[in-house]
Amino acid sequence: MAKLRKKNSSMQDGMQDDKQDSLPKAYVGDELFQDELSSGKEESQCHYDLIIIGAGPSGLFCGINAMLVGKKILILEKKNSPGHKLLISGSGQCNITHDGNIQDLLDHYGDKGQGRFLRPALLGFTNNDLISFFKSKGLEMVREKGGKIFPKTGRARDVLNILMEQCREKEVVIKCNQAVMSITRNEVAGNESDFLVSCKGGSYRSRLLAIATGGRSYPATGSSGEGYRFAEILGHRISEIGPALTPLLIKDYPFSDLAGLSFPDMKISLYRHAKIRVHQGDILFTHEGLSGPGILDSSRYIRAGDILRLSFVPGDKRKALEEWLVNKARQDGGKNILSALADLSHLELPTVPLYPRLIKRILEISGMPSDLQMAQLTRENRSSLVDNLTGFSLVVSDLCGYNTAMVTRGGVERKEIDPKTMQSRLVKGLYLVGEVLDVDGDTGGYNLQAAFSTGMLAARSIRSNWMKSDN
Ligand SMILES: Cc1cc2nc3c(=O)[nH]c(=O)nc-3n(C[C@H](O)[C@H](O)[C@H](O)COP(=O)(O)OP(=O)(O)OC[C@H]3O[C@@H](n4cnc5c(N)ncnc54)[C@H](O)[C@@H]3O)c2cc1C
Numbered sequence: 194m195a196k197l198r199k200k201n202s203s204m205q206d207g208m209q210d211d212k213q214d215s216l217p218k219a220y221v222g223d224e225l226f227q228d229e230l231s232s233g234k235e236e237s238q239c240h241y242d243l244i245i246i247g248a249g250p251s252g253l254f255c256g257i258n259a260m261l262v263g264k265k266i267l268i269l270e271k272k273n274s275p276g277h278k279l280l281i282s283g284s285g286q287c288n289i290t291h292d293g294n295i296q297d298l299l300d301h302y303g304d305k306g307q308g309r310f311l312r313p314a315l316l317g318f319t320n321n322d323l324i325s326f327f328k329s330k331g332l333e334m335v336r337e338k339g340g341k342i343f344p345k346t347g348r349a350r351d352v353l354n355i356l357m358e359q360c361r362e363k364e365v366v367i368k369c370n371q372a373v374m375s376i377t378r379n380e381v382a383g384n385e386s387d388f389l390v391s392c393k394g395g396s397y398r399s400r401l402l403a404i405a406t407g408g409r410s411y412p413a414t415g416s417s418g419e420g421y422r423f424a425e426i427l428g429h430r431i432s433e434i435g436p437a438l439t440p441l442l443i444k445d446y447p448f449s450d451l452a453g454l455s456f457p458d459m460k461i462s463l464y465r466h467a468k469i470r471v472h473q474g475d476i477l478f479t480h481e482g483l484s485g486p487g488i489l490d491s492s493r494y495i496r497a498g499d500i501l502r503l504s505f506v507p508g509d510k511r512k513a514l515e516e517w518l519v520n521k522a523r524q525d526g527g528k529n530i531l532s533a534l535a536d537l538s539h540l541e542l543p544t545v546p547l548y549p550r551l552i553k554r555i556l557e558i559s560g561m562p563s564d565l566q567m568a569q570l571t572r573e574n575r576s577s578l579v580d581n582l583t584g585f586s587l588v589v590s591d592l593c594g595y596n597t598a599m600v601t602r603g604g605v606e607r608k609e610i611d612p613k614t615m616q617s618r619l620v621k622g623l624y625l626v627g628e629v630l631d632v633d634g635d636t637g638g639y640n641l642q643a644a645f646s647t648g649m650l651a652a653r654s655i656r657s658n659w660m661k662s663d664n
Contacts, residue, residue, distance in 0.1 A: 241267045243655060244390050244399040246373045246423070248275030249416065251627025251644035252405030253356040253367075258652030260363040261659050267397060268365060269390065270415070271372035276353040277414035278407065282641060283341075287349035289327070290320040290645075291638040292340035298642065301635040303493055303602075310607045311632060311643060314615070318649040320642055330355045341637050370394070376402070376423050378620065386622035403624040403651055408601025408633075410436060420629040421604065428619045430606045432631045436598030437493040438640075440484035441501075444590040447558060448551075452480045456545035460504040461487055462584065463495060470494055476503070483587070490635040493602040497591045502584035505555070506537070506544045511583045518567075518575050526568030530556060533567050544582075555581050600640050604631040614654035615647050624651040 243259055245252045248270035256266050268275075282288065291298060295315050299308035324334045324342060332355055333345040344351050360367055371392040379387045388402040406420025421431045448454070455477045463470040474487020483501070495501075506514050514537075521533050534552045537544055556563045559577040561570075570578075595601070605625050609618050617623040627644040634640045 239395070239397045241265045241397060241399040242659070243267070243401040243403065244269065244388065244397055245403040245405050246390065246420070247405035247407060247416075247627070247629075248272075248367055248369070249405060249407050249627060249644065250276065250279050250352075250356070250641055251407075251648040252403065253360060253365075254645050254648035255403050255405060255624070255626055255652045255655075256365040256367075257356065257359040257363055258649050259655040260365055261656055261663075264659060266363075266365045267399070268360070268367045269371040269373055269392060269397070270367060270369045272415040273369050275357065275367055275369065278411060278416060279353050279641075280349050281411070281414065282349050283343060283638075285349050286343050286347045287352050288341045288343055288636075288638040288641070289334065289352060290323050290342045290642040292320065292336050292342060295319060298639065301637065301639045302632060302643070306607065307632050307634075310610075310612045311646070313613045314646040314650040315642070317653065318646045320638075323642060323645050327352065327355060330359070339637070373406075373419070373423070376426060378427060378623075384621055386620060388622070401622045401624070401655060403626055403655075404605075404629055405626045405648065406629050408604065408628040409434060410439075410595045410598040410601050412595060416628070418601070420625075424605045424625060424629065427617070427623060429609050429617065429625075432603045432606050434601050434603035435493075435496075436592050436595050437602035437633050438489045438600045438636055439492045439593045439598035440479060441482045441488055441492065441495065441589050442591045442593065443482040443501075444588040446482055446587070447554060448478045449480050451478050451548075451550055451554065454478045454548055454551060455485060456503075456505070459487060459545050460507060461491060462502040462504070462508075463491065464500040464502065465496070465498075482590075486636050489599070492592055492598075493633055495589055495592060497589055499589045501587045501589060503587065504583055505547060505551075505585065506582045508583045510543065511579055514579050514582065515575060518570065518579070522567040522570050526566060528567050529564045530561065530567060530570065531563040555585070599636070600628060600633045602631075602633045604629055607631050613650075615651035616654060624655065626651045 242264040243266045245256050245268045248268045252268055253275060256268050260266055298315055298320060299312060302308045302311055327334060332351050334342050335345045336342055371394055373390055373392050375391045377389040381387045385400060388399050390397045404420045404423055407416030409416065409418035421434065425431055455475060457475050458473055459476050461472045461476065462468055472487060472491045474490055475485045476483055476487045477485035525533060531549065531552055534547060535549065537547055553563050559581050561574050607630065610625055610630065611618055615624050615626050617625060626647040628640065632643055634643055
């Protein structure tokens, strides 16, 4: 142990040196404990009070907040340094959470009971608590237009550095380059568990285990879905996973050359046989399909083959649009349809911006030339144009995959986790935190908030159990 502490403290020195601009060297490499493992000492010497698999925000925060004097906590991380995904979050600026009251926040985790599940975690450690935590460590946060919260420095690295400093201060040991390969659970006296966690470099034992391995998206950051397998081995069910917060690829996409056009607050209707959902949000035309917050946030519900209907003019204004076209033809019959439609945006009919390039394309698709005079507009022309403006149909050929998706939908079944502690209802001593759970939030800071809040909730539960059993 003396050797361990010594190594630990020399690593801390290194960490302070380079805390601004590179990952703390302290945790790069895999030397820590290697001597103990290879020297043939009893396995019991690698016995921890808590092992956490994964040094992302949920795992690090769980470790930091669970620590009690005299306890040994080990975080195993498969990459050569912690927090790879955290570092790229918010394009490296880390949209850490979102402004608003807790109910507002909870409404941003889909509508399949995720918000209900997260309520105790988010009430126990709110967005304001998260902001205060970082403020107390010297990192101020700023609120951007729309409510997204970022570190004032605009650097995800500063968030990670604080988490690393906290691990050092609390003596939470992080061991990198340790991809966990398997977990074995032995039941010991009183229904307690003893977990044997095996990595390429060695094995570790612990009474408590937290799986904080994240989802499957951006696998290059280390989160490649192994946590689901571990949870399954331990008896948990995994609800169907898939990429979420991801752009869409559209079959026979007609707007490739209009890539870059964006439409604020557009109504998007989703059909699978029948209409299954309506969403309102900002969308962006890409070269191969659709993106933008409105699409990303809906993507958790979308599957290949689904039909999307985009409303450039709201569907409930269909009749008003028809009447407007009829009147326009009467009053302004000599005007060509392209310039007539340019007036639409300025009239009482609410529309998204009707860019001339877009109108031209919609006219083409609706089967009429853009120089057609209003007086020549047939009933069929009108009907086809109104259909396309109020509900332009696009078939989803696919969702962009895990390499592009910001999160993974689905995961460890929520029913099997106690939402008040994040402890497994099936396996005593097992905790699951962060994105490995069947929890995914909208864009805007909700996923990191969920990672921190679930990490904190598990930590509090672990600490309070330790305190009870130590008394
Ligand atoms: C490009 C991008 C941008 C994003 N931006 C934002 C944003 O601005 N705001 C927001 O709220 N959310 C954002 N997210 C989502 C957010 O980053 C994640 O939801 C969050 O990091 C999840 O935290 P976590 O701790 O559960 O898992 P992760 O951060 O994924 O961490 C899991 C860790 O476990 C390790 N691990 C996995 N398997 C093993 C194993 N077998 N053995 C050992 N270690 C293992 C991984 O290497 C990884 O370090 C973004 C995601 C991406 C991909």
